Amino acid sequence: MIRPVTLCFPLVYLILTMAGVASHAADPQAGFQGYPEAPAFTVLPREAPLKNYPCMRCHDFLKVKTEPRQLRAPHPELDHGAGRFWCLECHDPENRNSLRTTPPIATNSNEIHTLCGRCHATQERDWYFGAHGKRVGLWQGEREILDCVRCHNPHQPAIQPRKPQPPPAVRSGLERPAGRPEPVVPIWEQAVDGLEQPREQQHE
Amino acid sequence: MVWNNHENSNMSDQHDVSTQSAGTVTVPDPHRRRLLKQLGIAGAAGTTAASAPAWGGSTLLDALGGFFQDQYQRMSPSEIEAALARIERKAKRDLGVDIHCDNTPPQAGVVFGYALNVSRCRGYRDCVQACIQENNHGRDPSSTAYIRVLELDHGQMNLEQADQYYDPETVPVPGKYYLPVQCMQCADPPCVKACPVEATWMEPDGIVVVDYDWCIGCRYCMTACPYWARHFNWKQPTIPADQVNPDTHYLGNRPRPVGVVEKCHFCIQRTRKGRLPACAEACPTGARVFGNLLDPHSEIRYVLANKPVFQLKSELGTEPKFWYFTD
Ligand code: SF4
Ligand code: SF4
Numbered sequence: 001m002i003r004p005v006t007l008c009f010p011l012v013y014l015i016l017t018m019a020g021v022a023s024h025a026a027d028p029q030a031g032f033q034g035y036p037e038a039p040a041f042t043v044l045p046r047e048a049p050l051k052n053y054p055c056m057r058c059h060d061f062l063k064v065k066t067e068p069r070q071l072r073a074p075h076p077e078l079d080h081g082a083g084r085f086w087c088l089e090c091h092d093p094e095n096r097n098s099l100r101t102t103p104p105i106a107t108n109s110n111e112i113h114t115l116c117g118r119c120h121a122t123q124e125r126d127w128y129f130g131a132h133g134k135r136v137g138l139w140q141g142e143r144e145i146l147d148c149v150r151c152h153n154p155h156q157p158a159i160q161p162r163k164p165q166p167p168p169a170v171r172s173g174l175e176r177p178a179g180r181p182e183p184v185v186p187i188w189e190q191a192v193d194g195l196e197q198p199r200e201q202q203h204e
Numbered sequence: 205m206v207w208n209n210h211e212n213s214n215m216s217d218q219h220d221v222s223t224q225s226a227g228t229v230t231v232p233d234p235h236r237r238r239l240l241k242q243l244g245i246a247g248a249a250g251t252t253a254a255s256a257p258a259w260g261g262s263t264l265l266d267a268l269g270g271f272f273q274d275q276y277q278r279m280s281p282s283e284i285e286a287a288l289a290r291i292e293r294k295a296k297r298d299l300g301v302d303i304h305c306d307n308t309p310p311q312a313g314v315v316f317g318y319a320l321n322v323s324r325c326r327g328y329r330d331c332v333q334a335c336i337q338e339n340n341h342g343r344d345p346s347s348t349a350y351i352r353v354l355e356l357d358h359g360q361m362n363l364e365q366a367d368q369y370y371d372p373e374t375v376p377v378p379g380k381y382y383l384p385v386q387c388m389q390c391a392d393p394p395c396v397k398a399c400p401v402e403a404t405w406m407e408p409d410g411i412v413v414v415d416y417d418w419c420i421g422c423r424y425c426m427t428a429c430p431y432w433a434r435h436f437n438w439k440q441p442t443i444p445a446d447q448v449n450p451d452t453h454y455l456g457n458r459p460r461p462v463g464v465v466e467k468c469h470f471c472i473q474r475t476r477k478g479r480l481p482a483c484a485e486a487c488p489t490g491a492r493v494f495g496n497l498l499d500p501h502s503e504i505r506y507v508l509a510n511k512p513v514f515q516l517k518s519e520l521g522t523e524p525k526f527w528y529f530t531d
Contacts (some may be wrong), residue, residue: 040503050275126531130503131511132323134490140478153489159489161374168352168368169345171438176369184357184365 031102032114038128041143043110043152044136050108055096064093076155090154091114116148225335234488263297266290275402276307276415276454284454287417291458298459299443303450304459308476310409314471317497318481319507319527320384324491327375327382329353334486335386338455338471340440340449350468351483352432354383363516386483386525387412387433387468388516395467398428404465410497410525411470413455421466426465430517433469470494497525 050073052058068086073079078085090099091105091107099115114187126132127145134146151159170176211421211528252327273279273287288305295303332351354366376382391414396404403419406412426434440462452458452487454472460466471481475494479485484492495502507513511529 005353039503096367123529129506129510130493130495131529131531132490134487135480135503136485137480138478139475139480139484139495146490151488157463159326160330161326161376163373164353164371164375165333167329167371168332169347170348182365184360184362186357186359 029103032117035125036126039130041128041145043113043147044144045110046108046149053097053108055107059096059168068095076153079156079158080154099175110147112149112154116152116154178179189198207328207448208275232436237243249506250260258334268502270417273417275418277405288454291452294430295448295459297449298470300445301448301450303448303452303458305452305454306473308456308473310407310411310476313496313498315410315497315525316389316475317495317508317525317527318389318470318484319493319504319505319511319513319529321489321491321493322381322383322528322531323530324489325353325382325384326489327353327355327370327377327380330486330488331384331483331492334482335468337447338439338449338474338482340452340459342437342445343447344442346439347441348435348437348466350433350435350466351384351386354385355380356383371480383528385431385516386526387429387434387470388431389470392521394428394430394520394522395434398424400424402484407455407472409476411455411472411475414464414466414468415455416449416458416460416464416466419464421463423465427510429467430520430522434465436465437462 010122066088071087073089076088082087088100092098092100092104095104096107098106099112101115101118105111105114113124113127117127123132127148130143130145133141133148134151136146137144148154206246217427267287269290273290274283276284279287284307288307291305292303295301295305332349332353335341335350336343336347339350341349352368354368355370355377356362356364356366358381359370370377370380389406389410389412391406391410393406396406396412400422404412404414404425421436423434423436426436437460441460443459448459449457451473453476455473456469465473470477471483475481480494481492484494493507495504497504499505505528511531513527513529515524515527
């Protein structure tokens with residue numbers, strides 16, 4: 001005999017699926033769910049809390065102006081996306097406390113990778129699996145990794161050049177080679193006669 | 205293995221030798237070197253606790269014990285313990301620091317591997333500095349360092365053209381890329397084959413180590429290594445007392461004597477306890493991926509399976525366990 005409880009499960013499952021609750025994949029509102037096959041990890045929180053968060057402290061009283069323009073302090077200078085970007089690409093115009101992801105996340109969230117990954121999806125995938133980004137502490141046991149914004153300033157994400165640490169010493173009794181190694185002239189800068197000929201002649 | 209019988213008999217011979225006085229040791233082994241060694245160890249161990257100020261601490265006994273010390277793989281546990289204690293005392297005398305020296309064994313089911321993202325490396329040399337501090341390298345200008353960062357022209361892979369002394373105002377220099385080179389922990393290491401006295405070997409976790417007390421400083425291994433990964437101590441490394449890393453390993457970063465060869469050991473003192481190597485920890489760009497090659501879910505296995513990887517001079521068949529990759 002089949003008990004009523006056993007019958008209940010398929011029924012409930014059907015209803016939930018139709019309502020789009022049971023399966024995240026079927027629900028566009030659930031957004032990107034990460035890579036379940038990636039090794040588990042914890043994201044280390046920001047080193048310091050955001051200074052002016054929550055943004056709505058000011059923006060509650062300000063009109064939303066969507067045209068791109070030069071912003072004054074306390075807003076940072078924007079150098080991201082080679083000039084094609086504007087604040088509202090990432091920040092939600094209606095609710096400045098949150099970022100434009102699906103579902104929206106808070107600007108001071110520790111899940112910033114869900115925002116960056118919207119464009120930088122390959123980097124995000126590699127970050128999940130450990131080929132991009134940085135693990136800290138242990139190679140074994142709990143995997144603690146840094147979030148995107150620990151290394152990249154989201155408003156100027158390119159890492160700036162800087163002075164290297166001092167060069168190695170030369171063993172006592174020896175001298176450092178005078179001058180640098182002869183630079184190699186790449187093939188495309190060398191004059192190669194054969195490459196100058198018109199294509200038609202080569203085919204004849 | 206050849207050493208197994210040897211080692212077992214050695215262990216039973218050596219058991220509790222420290223409780224006997226040097227005069228009453230009976231030696232079943234006719235081997236002369238072993239007899240001398242036992243006398244040395246018994247002498248050193250028996251009088252360690254007692255102070256002998258006439259000799260400036262236990263210097264003479266330690267010198268004797270050190271002279272008769274066997275190769276690491278052949279030492280019994282009690283001999284190793286005595287050797288570790290000697291190392292700690294010597295560091296106290298020479299450097300004025302209380303160090304801790306252990307011989308943490310390899311973990312089962314672990315073989316270490318390293319992968320370095322060439323497209324991320326920017327030539328900062330932070331790894332070099334971290335290594336020098338972690339591994340108790342001498343701080344005087346002519347001392348050794350395990351990591352060399354090579355600067356190469358775009359489109360070039362000729363290591364002869366590389367510059368390891370680059371020092372511009374800012375790196376990366378446009379048109380250049382950077383290739384850090386250290387010991388590759390080859391799976392078929394030519395350095396080990398070259399050593400005439402078996403002072404260097406590969407541990408079960410894949411780290412090629414040197415017994416600094418057994419090395420005779422002939423430098424054969426340096427010529428055998430195709431990656432310039434081995435370094436000779438031309439001078440006694442000097443380290444200011446406040447810069448000594450007191451957390452050391454017998455096969456790793458313990459203070460080394462003059463006249464021996466040393467090399468990168470994947471921070472054996474850290475990695476065998478689960479920690480990341482100092483260079484991986486220091487790298488500000490996250491270019492370095494370290495982990496267990498036998499764990500299919502490790503980050504390094506993901507890199508090896510999903511990224512274009514290459515080994516340096518792979519045509520030599522040394523099978524480095526250090527890969528470079530790009531993305
Ligand atoms: S890189 Fe050189 S020192 Fe290291 S294992 Fe290979 S041959 Fe030996
Ligand atoms: S220098 Fe030391 S480790 Fe190298 S080959 Fe000679 S004895 Fe062996």
